[in-house]
Amino acid sequence: MQADLIIKNAMVLTMDEKLTFYEKADLAIKEEKIVDLSPQTKFQAPKIIEAQGKLVMPGLINTHTHAAMVMMRGLADDMPLDLWWKNFIFPIEKKLLSPEFVKIGVALAAIEMIRSGTTSFSDMYFFEDATAEICKQIGIRAFLGEGVLDFPSPDAENAEKTFKIIQALYEKWGRDPIIHLEVAPHAPYSCGPENLLKARKLAEKLDLPLHIHVAETATEVAEIKLKYGASPVEHLEKIGFLCERVKAVHCVHLNHRDIEILKRRGVKVAHCPESNMKLASGQAPVVELLDEGVVVGLGTDGAASNNNLNLFEEMDAAAKFHKAICSDPTVMDAKAVLKMATSEAAKVVFKEKEIGSLEVGKTADLIILNLNLPHLVPLYNIYSHLVYSAGGAEVETVIINGKLIMEEKNILTIDEAEVMDQARFLAKKIQAEVGHV
Numbered sequence: 001m002q003a004d005l006i007i008k009n010a011m012v013l014t015m016d017e018k019l020t021f022y023e024k025a026d027l028a029i030k031e032e033k034i035v036d037l038s039p040q041t042k043f044q045a046p047k048i049i050e051a052q053g054k055l056v057m058p059g060l061i062n063t064h065t066h067a068a069m070v071m072m073r074g075l076a077d078d079m080p081l082d083l084w085w086k087n088f089i090f091p092i093e094k095k096l097l098s099p100e101f102v103k104i105g106v107a108l109a110a111i112e113m114i115r116s117g118t119t120s121f122s123d124m125y126f127f128e129d130a131t132a133e134i135c136k137q138i139g140i141r142a143f144l145g146e147g148v149l150d151f152p153s154p155d156a157e158n159a160e161k162t163f164k165i166i167q168a169l170y171e172k173w174g175r176d177p178i179i180h181l182e183v184a185p186h187a188p189y190s191c192g193p194e195n196l197l198k199a200r201k202l203a204e205k206l207d208l209p210l211h212i213h214v215a216e217t218a219t220e221v222a223e224i225k226l227k228y229g230a231s232p233v234e235h236l237e238k239i240g241f242l243c244e245r246v247k248a249v250h251c252v253h254l255n256h257r258d259i260e261i262l263k264r265r266g267v268k269v270a271h272c273p274e275s276n277m278k279l280a281s282g283q284a285p286v287v288e289l290l291d292e293g294v295v296v297g298l299g300t301d302g303a304a305s306n307n308n309l310n311l312f313e314e315m316d317a318a319a320k321f322h323k324a325i326c327s328d329p330t331v332m333d334a335k336a337v338l339k340m341a342t343s344e345a346a347k348v349v350f351k352e353k354e355i356g357s358l359e360v361g362k363t364a365d366l367i368i369l370n371l372n373l374p375h376l377v378p379l380y381n382i383y384s385h386l387v388y389s390a391g392g393a394e395v396e397t398v399i400i401n402g403k404l405i406m407e408e409k410n411i412l413t414i415d416e417a418e419v420m421d422q423a424r425f426l427a428k429k430i431q432a433e434v435g436h437v
């Protein structure tokens, strides 16, 4: 039996429903699919990766970011979200954002994510066609949500224009195997009921997920309360926005009623603990959400509020953050947290039938890690090591949609040094602009 690529003699962590684990197994890939996962495969292939002493696991899924914002990382830190956004991010985006800016930023972000084991990311930003182009070239799986706002965005004078952009993106990328689309109204405070409902209608028409920031800060909650007499979640429920296709990002400030609504409507939550900590936004009630059966995945948010796109660090932070705020070391155990970056994250991006676990018939989005490193010895519990000890640099090889994207730490699909040079050059323009804001 013929396959295209076989990984041999690897330790395999499947993250399937039963959390099946193989001490030693072979994994065969044909085209984009996993066609065999067994102790000794009968498949043959022209390409063999010998993985003795290495770990194969599903690629990590970043459920929320703004990839191109890596260009603003470290530009302005240690200040409240509203000042950070109004004084730094917004003026730069208004003045400098272009398809070229986005391509450079996303290329840099994609390389960073691939190097730290992320094979899929969900993006909310502007010029998403440029993002799609560069992601397609690099070969990273992307879920792209063109941001909808009530006011002019960097690439659209109004929401109507944005809806047209989304329609055009759908026509161009709607059937692509690695570029997936979302409809992304930015937040209940930046999108009024009319545009929120138009976004929902478009998402229904095109059968796409909805991606929205919800209840990130206490300021947002107060603003929505003043304007609509309800919490952000209640407001979205009242106007008829919430449904199973909604991914709500942050959900930091929720009351018990909000959690009940999210559960009843089947809303998925993208949790970004490092961004919430850095901006001092508050403490998302993730333990309660999980207890209620709400699906939660991890996201990094943009690198300007993190300041990297490393999901290994995000897992470590998520586990420790909730133990600290709950004063309970038993919450957010390593297995639960790893699921939030793999199998549960796949549900948050509505692709659990294809990715998030390693099973025959599923798409081959996977990573190979070197375990022969001092900080991973001895090995008693693989979940513990991945969440509490690993940092992402252990990732050596990355396969996305059945294709080798990084092999033995070499990125195969783009010139990494050239991307970093382009980013440094663009940063000079950004720095010059900061002098004017």
Ligand SMILES: [Zn+2]
Pocket: 064, 065, 066, 213, 249, 301, 302
């Ligand atoms: Zn965000």
